Amino acid sequence: MRQEHGSPDSELRYRRVAAELREAIIAGEYATGAKLPPEGTLAERYGVSRGTIRHALAVLRSDGLVTSRRGTPRTVLGGPRAQSFSELLSFTNWARSIGETPGGRLDRVVRRPAEPFEAGQLGLEPGAEVYLVLRLRTLSGEPVMVERSLYPARVGALVAELPPDVVSHTEALVTHGVLFTDADHTIDLAWADSDDARLLECPPGQVLLRERRRTTDPAGVPVEWSEDRYLPGTIAFTVHNSVATSTLGRRHRPGTATPGA
Structure with missing residues (x-):
């Protein structure tokens, strides 16, 4: 497993992993009460170190999506x-x-x-x-x-x-x-x-x-x-989109979200 601590993009790695896990929870891939895979399994799946996985899980814990018991598989608390x-x-x-x-x-x-x-x-x-x-x-x-x-x-x-x-x-x-x-x-x-x-x-x-x-x-x-x-x-x-076809778009509309809108 490669060493990541101190590398310029280490923060991007754990935030990327946290975002992908969050999407999986929201999409129902991990149901409320389900156990997430162990840190080692997640590290192998995402191609990162266990330290990166711990940082990603800490983000999910702060969001109230998983339990905080270190050393054991985290339990999904639920999502929207x-x-x-x-x-x-x-x-x-x-x-x-x-x-x-x-x-x-x-x-x-x-x-x-x-x-x-x-x-x-x-x-x-x-x-x-x-x-x-x-x-x-x-x-x-x-x-x-x-x-x-x-x-x-x-x-x-x-x-x-x-x-x-x-x-x-x-x-x-x-x-x-x-x-x-x-x-x-x-x-x-x-x-x-x-x-x-x-x-x-x-x-x-x-x-x-x-x-x-x-x-x-x-x-x-x-x-x-x-x-x-x-x-x-x-x-x-x-939303699912791909390089082949996508209807997902972004639009900048400053000032449109106003109180009472």
Whole structure:
């Protein structure tokens, strides 16, 4: 095993190993309560020294992902639930796929004219009628996300007629012939507004993970513009890309994440 201590990139090595182990935990490769392989096994797997592995595990320990017992295999304490963008799943179907019980509480449905940005996302004329649906979403009874879904009138009218205790609006809409087949996602941060604070029982202004999503039907017609705000630590998103093909992108948008955004 090569000596790494004191080398210029030793810190990069242990941080790289920590990042790869963190991704494995988030993706469910190591379940909560599972034992990580021994230090020697990890060192061989990643091609680094045992000292580098110990540094990487210390990072995971400080993040609360593994136990801190040195000399024995570390135990995974758990991580945020992960959802992959490789599949287009509703919140309900995703929750069921990981063994959680999805839930929701309808807060309100508002019919109003679309704002210019909203009209653009839904391919509507400025001022066209839309339906805004605000819901709290839960995993096994635990509040995790506030869902703001904006629908064109033809879809929103169907949602407005659904019973308030319907868990999955997506499943209900499919039975009416509304299909969700493609989506563009944007992930950033937002600060909790009064609705978020009330529904998630968090302080106003708390930083939340925000996913904005524009979903279209098989013909490419927009059927939903959604903004979901998650409590930190409750969920993680995973993306797979390759040199052959990738839809993962980065965009610098200074000043867009503002309080109440």
